Amino acid sequence: MSSVKEYFSGFGKGLKSLVTGMSVTGKELVTPKVTEQYPENRSTLKIADRFRAELTLKYDAEGRHKCIACGICQMNCPNGTIQLTTKMVDLPDGKKKRKLDKYMYDLGSCTFCMLCVETCPQDALEFSNDFEQAVFTRDKLVKQLNYRPEVADAPAPAPKPAMDPEQLAKIKAEALAKAAKIKAEKEAAAKAAAAGADNASGNDTENK
Ligand code: SF4
Numbered sequence: 001m002s003s004v005k006e007y008f009s010g011f012g013k014g015l016k017s018l019v020t021g022m023s024v025t026g027k028e029l030v031t032p033k034v035t036e037q038y039p040e041n042r043s044t045l046k047i048a049d050r051f052r053a054e055l056t057l058k059y060d061a062e063g064r065h066k067c068i069a070c071g072i073c074q075m076n077c078p079n080g081t082i083q084l085t086t087k088m089v090d091l092p093d094g095k096k097k098r099k100l101d102k103y104m105y106d107l108g109s110c111t112f113c114m115l116c117v118e119t120c121p122q123d124a125l126e127f128s129n130d131f132e133q134a135v136f137t138r139d140k141l142v143k144q145l146n147y148r149p150e151v152a153d154a155p156a157p158a159p160k161p162a163m164d165p166e167q168l169a170k171i172k173a174e175a176l177a178k179a180a181k182i183k184a185e186k187e188a189a190a191k192a193a194a195a196g197a198d199n200a201s202g203n204d205t206e207n208k
């Protein structure tokens with residue numbers, strides 16, 4: 001008798017387990033898919049903008065970057081991931097200027113901490129979300145970030161025109177005249193106040 005009871009008890013548990021499993025499967029059949037069919041969906045794959053895949057220099061529409069080769073990112077990088085070399089160039093006005101020669105970045109040792117990006121005073125760096133970075137050898141992970149041909153610096157803004165000397169002299173004369181007028185008014189007011197005080201003391205003496 002007990003074996004028949006055990007048989008039906010086991011049968012009931014098995015049936016309950018089957019129904020539970022089938023209900024989970026049925027629910028998943030009607031919920032939207034969350035799995036990605038990579039690489040088949042490469043063209044439509046959406047990677048979050050904030051995903052940090054690779055350090056890059058920001059370039060403007062003309063192909064210029066804003067790095068001034070100050071070395072702050074290199075100093076702040078905890079892993080020695082950034083190696084800068086600089087060069088001195090002659091400017092049209094005869095002065096010399098230090099410029100970026102090579103900006104080398106080793107993706108293989110980067111921990112994506114963003115210290116370089118956060119501390120750059122020129123806002124010259126950012127992380128791309130280009131996640132396909134697989135290579136066969138580690139040396140391929142070392143990249144030159146200033147890879148584009150160098151574009152001439154943007155022309156310096158035109159210097160402010162010097163003020164006409166006559167206009168300058170006129171402004172100075174007006175300012176001096178204004179100051180002298182204010183001084184004279186103050187002196188007159190002080191004299192009037194002193195005279196008023198003398199009169200008041202004279203009246204007091206007469207009344208006594
Ligand atoms: S990327 Fe920024 S912090 Fe680094 S050297 Fe260039 S300007 Fe300086």
Ligand code: SF4
Binds near residue numbers: 080082110114115
């Ligand atoms: S993200 Fe961090 S580890 Fe990577 S280069 Fe910048 S400072 Fe170095």
